[in-house]
Every structure is written in structure tokens, then in C-alpha cells.
Amino acid sequence: MTQSTVAAPAIGVFDSGFGGLTVLRALLAHLPRARFAFLGDTARLPYGSKSRRTIARYAVESAQFLVGEEGAEFLVIACNTASALALDAIQTAVPAIPVLGVIEPGADAAQAASQSGDVLVIATDATVQSHAYAAACRARGLRALEKACPLLVPLVEEGWTSHPVTEQVIRIYIDELLADARGASLNPDTLVLGCTHYPLLRTLIEAAVPPGMRVIDSAEAAAQAASRLIDGRAAAAPQPIFAASSAERIGLLPNPAPETCLRFFATDSVDKFQRLGSAFLGRPVPRVHLVDLGG
């Protein structure tokens, strides 16, 4: 067992932009001493309006960077669109690395929350068109109705997270979705936020849904799943992969220097990443390194 195998795990977190920083924020809360490399493929965002073929190509290049250049031992795909359309392609490209998306954990959390078995999902165009949430919900015995809400990401990026216009747009989308659910004879009691930007709109979304409806944040669900995965692998390994067998004990390891603990990369617009990213991460984003993935 080399020194590197007993160090805190190196987790690569990938998103098309900086929305995935909401997932990193949740991961930091669950695995405070792990080492993280976050890559935002900002030169080619948004993925939400692009085809499966293009998204898979971009996501694979990004995953290979995190594994090949940054030595990631785990990958968290902190992007609903890439999770929906490119998870298989990424896993094939880095076969030795466990890859976790946000869709399956989101569906697990919906299953745990829903009494009626009927679930609503709001997401980007591409995520909805993939029907990945509907499939993951169906596999768990849930019925899911999905709706694309393409204005919500631009509204968050404009900084209008508590603006009356955003409140109206959310109400229009949710009312349309609830009407569609009635039309389909569904009785939904749970709404999944199927985009990493949406946690910043949680207050407005909770105000727009019927009283008692549970709102599931797939960023938080993915962070919990990643924490369990890392724990489980540590416990199952014939020789322990990590010195600690739980996230808590990993937390007791000597803390590496901050620059090696939490590294940020973007394929473009590092200034904008740094400026806007702090609202998603919940703390200032330090230096962002520019990388060229050739696209």
C-alpha cells in the first residue's frame, strides 16, 4: 500500500459550467477532508441545448482530464444533462474509475420522499428530452412527469434569484406542470430539481408548489450517494483503500494544503467562473486554472 492510497480520496467533479458547484458544496459538507478537482467546461456550455453525441464527446474529454491530469480516483458528474446523456460514455472512457451521476441519487431521494409514487421533475431541455429521470423513476416503481424550464438557468446567471420576474416564470412553469399532471391523472407529492442551478431558486420554487409537496435537491442527493460510495468501497476493500473507513474518519487525516485540497479548472471565462461561482459554492471561489480541451 503506497502513501497515495492512504491519502484522502481524490474526487473529480465535472460540470458544463459552474452550476455543479452546488454539488461540490454538498460534497464538501459530507467529505470535508477529501481532495477535489472541479472542472467547468465553460467554453462549450450550455450542454442543455445540445445533442447526445456532442454532449458525450465533451463530457468524455472533461472526465479524461480529471482522471489523467488531476489523478481523480472518483468522478462525480455534477451536471444533470451530462449524467442523463453521457454517463455510459464516461464510464466506458475511464473504466477503472467509479463514476457517479446526479440522476440516480435524485431518483432514490424521490422514492424515499414520495408517498403517492407520482413525481414531478424540472430540468433543462436536453435532460427532459433524454427522459433519464422518468426512466430512473420508473425503475423504482414511481411515475414521473418531466418539464423543461429553459429560462431558469439564464435567470440564475443574471443574478435574479429572488426577482419578481423569476417568481412569475417559476409560477408559470410549475402551474403548467401541475396542469399536465392533472391531465395525466397523476397525484404528485414530490418535485425533483433536475438541474444544478435550481437549488439557488429553492425558496421561490417551494413557494410555487402546492402546500406539502416535497422538493428534492439532486445536488444534495448526489453528495450523500458519493459519501456512501466512498465509505462502502473503503469498507469492502481487502486492503483498505483509505486509512479511514468513513467520511468522518477521512476527516481526521492530515489536511493537505488548501491549493491541493480544492482545485478549480475552467475551459473559458475563468473570471466569470470566479465571480459568479461563489453564489453556487457558498464561499469565495479561489484561483481558477484555464485548461484547453481542444474543442
Place this chain on the structure above:
Amino acid sequence: MTQSTVAAPAIGVFDSGFGGLTVLRALLAHLPRARFAFLGDTARLPYGSKSRRTIARYAVESAQFLVGEEGAEFLVIACNTASALALDAIQTAVPAIPVLGVIEPGADAAQAASQSGDVLVIATDATVQSHAYAAACRARGLRALEKACPLLVPLVEEGWTSHPVTEQVIRIYIDELLADARGASLNPDTLVLGCTHYPLLRTLIEAAVPPGMRVIDSAEAAAQAASRLIDGRAAAAPQPIFAASSAERIGLLPNPAPETCLRFFATDSVDKFQRLGSAFLGRPVPRVHLVDLGG
């Protein structure tokens, strides 16, 4: 003089997406018998939030496709962001081809329209940050105040071109811009639509500006400039480049088969291009060919 030099001119029109179809629409009205190849770099849109370096690389690859693969003899950069940030790079990449952007024609039209010499410009983030309109206006003795309106493109692409939410967003942006103009002691009488999506919002924008303010469509201004450029080159050539010396006379040439007259290319999402493009083009978009520019 070969047959090809007397044929209708081959004009390459380039945009990051399909907003530039508003420019093509105006070009078709001015040069109805020219041959057009339109390329939307939809795999890498939107350019508006990306850096100069990235935008220039994408735009040059797109221009080289139109010249190298489609034989374009003129290029119209029907994208404000690419015109603002990549016109020099494109012209350097295809030195033998006249390249026309939308910024200079828009500034010319503003100069012709404005009595006070004070002009407002609304555009994407990247166009505004480049201050290309302000520079072009200053070169013409105008004072210009620019404002980024990043929600307008997504609102158009959601199809909310006459929606109450869009009306409010436009009013908020215009009111902020007018307040900024008062703060800068400007007396603006002209507003330039510095994004090819904005002509679809013209009615709402005209309702939001003060009475008497002129609204300039840079798509229309660019089409007029292209028509004059092609005319001028025909008249100035020692041996006529075209059989006809004006757009009208070019219109008298035998009309090539429709597929060769008007060809559409996109780097991704050809179905979406075809579906949404017709609102911009003002007529159904025929077959869209998928091309891979490797990015």
C-alpha cells in the same frame, strides 16, 4: 472570365446559432437571386458568454468551412458577438474574401438616424464587454451607451416573443439603460438592436422606449451594406465579377435550383435549427446539413 465568375455571387452567412437568420432574411430581400450558404455553429453556442480567444477560434473555423467547402466569395458575419470579437481574425484567415460584420453597418445606420448624436445599444454580454459598438459609434462622432441584456435571447428561444414576462424584462432593461443615460448626461434618440435575436422583440422594444426614439435593426443595416458592397465590387472590377452590376440585375440572372441557392448547415441540433429557425427566417427552413468542425 469563367462561367463561375458570372454566376450569382456565393455569399456565406455565419452565426453562432440561428439568430443570424434575421440577417439572411434581410439579405434575401436585398439580393433575392444570390446563392447563400448559412452556417449556425449550434454545437458551441452561445458565443455571447465566451472569451475573445475562444470566439475567434470558433468563428475562424466556421468561416473557413463556408469559404473552403461551400465556395463563399463574400462572408457576412451575422452574429454581433463574432463581429465584435472575431472580425479581424476571420479576415486574416480568409484574406481574399470580403468579410462584412453587423457592427459597422449598425453604427452607420445609427449615425444616419440620430439627431442628438447620443445612441443606446442593447446586446449580449460579450458584445457589450468588447465595446465594439461604442468604438464604432465614437469613430462616427456619436456617443454610445451599451447594455447587456442576457435574458432576451433565452426568452426569444422559449418562444415568448410577445409574452408579458418578456415585456417586463424589456421594460426593466430599457428603464435601467435610460437611467444610466440620464446619469451620464446623455440625450439619446436612437436605440441599436445589437443582437440578431432582438428583431423578433422589436414590437415590445418599440413600446418600451420613449416616444420618438428610433430603433435600428443591425440585421437590416448589414443586409443593406452587403448589397452595396456587392454592387460596388461589381462596378469597380476591371472585368465585371458578376454579369449584373446591381442587386436588381443579379436578380435577372437565371435562378439556380433551390437547393444550390440556399443551403443550411449546423454543427449540432439540426432539428431544433429547422424548428425554431423559421421564426427568424420568416419562411420554413428547408433541410439542414450537419457538419463537424471538430470542436
